[in-house]
Amino acid sequence: MKFSKRLALLALTALSLSYSLAYADTPKAGDQQAIHDIVADISAQRIEQDITTLVNFGTRHTLSETESDSRGIGAARRWIKQEFEKISAQCGGCLKVYFQSQVISGEKRIPNPTDVVSVIAVQRGTTDPDRYVIMSGDIDSRVSDVMDATSDAPGANDNASGVAGTLEAARVLTQHKFNGSIVYAALAGEEQGLFGGKIMAAQAKDDGWRIKAVLNNDMIGNIEGINGVINNTTARIFAEGTRVTESEQEARMRRFTGGEVDSPSRNLARYIDRIADEFIPNLDTMVIYRLDRYGRGGHHRPFNDLGYPGIRIMETNENYNRQHQDLRTENGIKYGDTLDGVNFEYAAKLTSLNAATLASMAWAPNPPVNVDIKGAVQPSTTLSWDALDSEQNPQLAGYKVYWRHTDAPQWEFSRYVGNVTEATLENIVIDNYFFGVASVSKDGYESPVVYPGPAGSFGE
Incomplete structure (x- = not known):
């Protein structure tokens, strides 16, 4: 039992470290x-x-x-x-x-x-x-x-x-x-x-x-x-x-x-x-x-x-x-x-x-454009989108991916992924959640979340 608890503690520490690294460059948000x-x-x-x-x-x-x-x-x-x-x-x-x-x-x-x-x-x-x-x-x-x-x-x-x-x-x-x-x-x-x-x-x-x-x-x-x-x-x-x-x-x-x-x-x-x-x-x-x-x-x-x-x-x-x-x-x-x-x-x-x-x-920057999603019959989910126009959006810092359980009314989980156009959520199965992407400014202002495909598009 002690060995199992130690393993669990080590796993939790590693998970916390990976999250802290993932969020190290996240723009300040929520207290503008x-x-x-x-x-x-x-x-x-x-x-x-x-x-x-x-x-x-x-x-x-x-x-x-x-x-x-x-x-x-x-x-x-x-x-x-x-x-x-x-x-x-x-x-x-x-x-x-x-x-x-x-x-x-x-x-x-x-x-x-x-x-x-x-x-x-x-x-x-x-x-x-x-x-x-x-x-x-x-x-x-x-x-x-x-x-x-x-x-x-x-x-x-x-x-x-x-x-x-x-x-x-x-x-x-x-x-x-x-x-x-x-x-x-x-x-x-x-x-x-x-x-x-x-x-x-x-x-x-x-x-x-x-x-x-x-x-x-x-x-x-x-x-x-x-x-x-x-x-x-x-x-x-x-x-x-x-x-x-x-x-x-x-x-x-x-x-x-x-x-x-x-x-x-x-x-x-x-x-x-x-x-x-x-x-x-x-x-x-x-x-x-x-x-x-x-x-x-x-x-x-x-x-x-x-x-x-x-x-x-x-x-x-x-x-x-x-x-x-x-x-x-x-x-x-x-x-x-x-x-x-x-x-x-x-x-x-x-x-x-x-x-x-x-x-x-x-x-905030313009909402992400052409958001797409892949992950059928796979253990992970990949979201992609077009890069925003840098002249229109000089305040852009990067993007944040969101997901929630399909019966949840509000977005439950998120991860800042930086100024990229694709992100993979490892071991998060596409069938079990809804997903979306938001753009984030250097001051932490976010766009609304954009659901993949035409159903969720905010347009260009």
Whole structure:
């Protein structure tokens, strides 16, 4: 027995030594002070001020007043654009701010020609400006009748909270420079059919944007659920599985190699979940394997429809008495999406989650490209990928391979392998795990994990 214990101890020592050697050159990770500073700089007070301003426009219905300076969606979008321009002025013109519009007509909820106008602000990256991560909120609001464009529709939580969070993230992140580009979008026409997202996604595709993440923020301020739960410590991340753009050949490949739960959207969601664990105090995120809530939609969907990675971040406990309701009191119950239903500290917490994610991804190198895997009927597993462009990614230190049990929701194991394009995991059988690869910067910022093959690709 003593001899066996000694052998075990020697084996453990050898294993520890091999791991220490393998990790000797690993970039520092998990404690980037800049991310902590960004999280600390997000202001609940500024978010409250912005939500209040948006509520005071009376209604922001897509079909509402556009000429008034104080009421309707026209006044709201002009104010949002002015706020982005103020932010840009404070960072020396670091934002390109513009209206993005298209006339929509003949739709069930937009029967007559209507100019659907979103506000876009782009913070260009320093070395890889054509790589984008996007944070969005929705400008428009509504009451019980989706076609009622004149009644007061405060839309404090749905979705002034998302727009205010996007503005606040821009204020904080524009004080930093990033390798990749960050886009802050206040999208219009969501309640009438996701039109702002459709317009933006189509234009991004036409312009060749390499979109790596769309963070749709739709209702990030309510902590009191219709179920009676009051909770300011959790949030939901909705993420679709298999891409809707998957070809028949890709579907056949996925059937035999897996990837149903490793779409880029789901690995983006896992990435955000890890950001929450590492950087956001007192916040636990629930990654939900669904495009959105049952029978409902959001502005990430038009991006998903074109194959881009996109998720929805929102509160955990919804209060339906405050959503899409005429302002009234019935049987002692107050209905309507008003300011008193928003918890501004919670909205700031979810905004900080967005800001930390955007910063981490924009500082990280591009996600690995053309990730492949081999190991059938072998005792070991080999992953390979293309070398990243060194001019676009001068911050690249190397790559990290990840693996997990097939029923595990989050990546469990990892190994930094250096600046190589192939790595073999000895005595780790391909049949028993899911695998992926992330790129790592010299400062320890990582990309999301990329699952091998087309099912998990983040694109070029």
